[in-house]
C-alpha cells in the first residue's frame with residue numbers, strides 16, 4: 001500500500017489520464033516537491049489542479065474557485081476555514097493573505113490530535129498520510145470488506161461516527177501528550193462530517209467505500225470510481241446537517257455537539 005511518491009505520481013496519474021474520466025486539465029498528479037497539507041480535502045483539490053498544483057501562494061479567491069469546481073460546494077462555504085489560517089498567522093508566503101498548504105500543519109492551530117489519517121504531532125509526522133494509522137481507521141470503517149451487498153459497498157453515518165470515536169480513543173491511549181483541547185474534541189466529528197458530505201451518495205444515503213479510499217489513500221478525486229460533483233450545490237447547511245447526524249450517533253468518547261467554525 002505504501003507506494004513511493006514518484007511511482008504514485010507517474011503510474012496512477014498516467015492510468016487516470018488514459019482512462020479519461022477526469023475533467024480536462026484536472027488530471028491527477030502528485031509530485032514530491034509540491035506543498036501539501038494535513039488536509040486531504042485541500043490536497044486532492046491541488047492534486048487535480050483545482051487549487052494551484054504547487055500548493056503554494058493560495059489566496060481566498062482560488063480556494064473559492066476550487067471548492068465549486070471540485071465538489072460543487074458553495075463558493076463561500078470554506079471562507080471561515082481560510083480566514084482561520086490567516087488569523088492564526090500560519091502564512092509563511094510573505095503575503096499575509098495567502099498560504100502554502102504545508103503552513104496548515106502547525107500543531108494546535110487548526111491541526112489537532114487524533115486525525116483519521118495522520119499521526120499526532122507529539123508522535124512524529126502530523127502532515128503526511130500515515131498508512132498504519134489509516135489502516136486502523138479503515139478496519140473500523142470496514143473499507144476492505146467488499147462484496148455485492150449495500151453494506152459491503154458503502155459507509156454509513158453510524159459506521160463513520162463510531163470509527164472516528166475509536167480512532168480518538170486509540171490516539172489518546174498512544175499519545176501521553178494528547179491535547180484534549182476543545183478544537184480536537186469537536187474538530188474531529190467536524191472533519192468526519194466533511195468527508196462524508198464531500199463523498200456522499202444521496203441515493204444510497206451513504207458514502208461509497210471506493211471513494212473514501214481514493215480520497216484518503218491516494219488523495220485523488222474518485223472520478224474513475226464514478227464520482228461526479230453533485231448537481232445541487234452543497235454548503236454550510238449540508239455540512240451542518242451531516243455534523244448533526246454524526247454527533248447524534250452514541251459513541252464512548254464524548255465530543256461537544258458544537259460545529260467547528262473552521263470547517
Ligand code: HEM
Nearest residue numbers: 038039041078081082104110111112115116117118191195
Ligand atoms: C472541500 C473542502 C475541504 C474538505 C473536504 C476537507 C476535509 C478534511 C478532512 C476529511 C480532514 C480530516 C483528515 C484526517 O482526520 O486525517 C481535514 C483536516 C484538515 N483540514 Fe480540511 N477540508 C477542506 C477544506 C479545508 C480548508 C479550506 C482548510 C483551511 C484553510 C482546511 C484545513 C484542514 C486542516 C489544517 C486539517 C488537519 C486537521 C487534523 O489535524 O486532522 N481544510 N480536512
Ligand SMILES: *[C@@H]1O[C@H](CO)[C@@H](O)[C@H](O)[C@H]1NC(C)=O
Nearest residue numbers: 074076077078079080081236
Ligand atoms: C458559510 O460559512 C462561512 C464561514 O465558514 C461564511 O463565511 C459563509 O458566508 C457562510 N455562508 C455560505 C452561504 O456559504
Ligand SMILES: *[C@@H]1O[C@H](CO)[C@@H](O)[C@H](O)[C@H]1NC(C)=O
Nearest residue numbers: 084085086087088089090109
Ligand atoms: C497574529 O498576529 C497578530 C499581529 O501580529 C497578533 O495581533 C495576533 O495575536 C496573532 N494571532 C495569533 C493567533 O497568534
Ligand SMILES: *[C@@H]1O[C@H](CO)[C@@H](O)[C@H](O)[C@H]1NC(C)=O
Nearest residue numbers: 107108121122177179180181
Ligand atoms: C498541545 O501539545 C503541544 C505539544 O505536543 C503543546 O505545544 C501545546 O501547547 C498543547 N496545547 C494545549 C492546548 O495543551
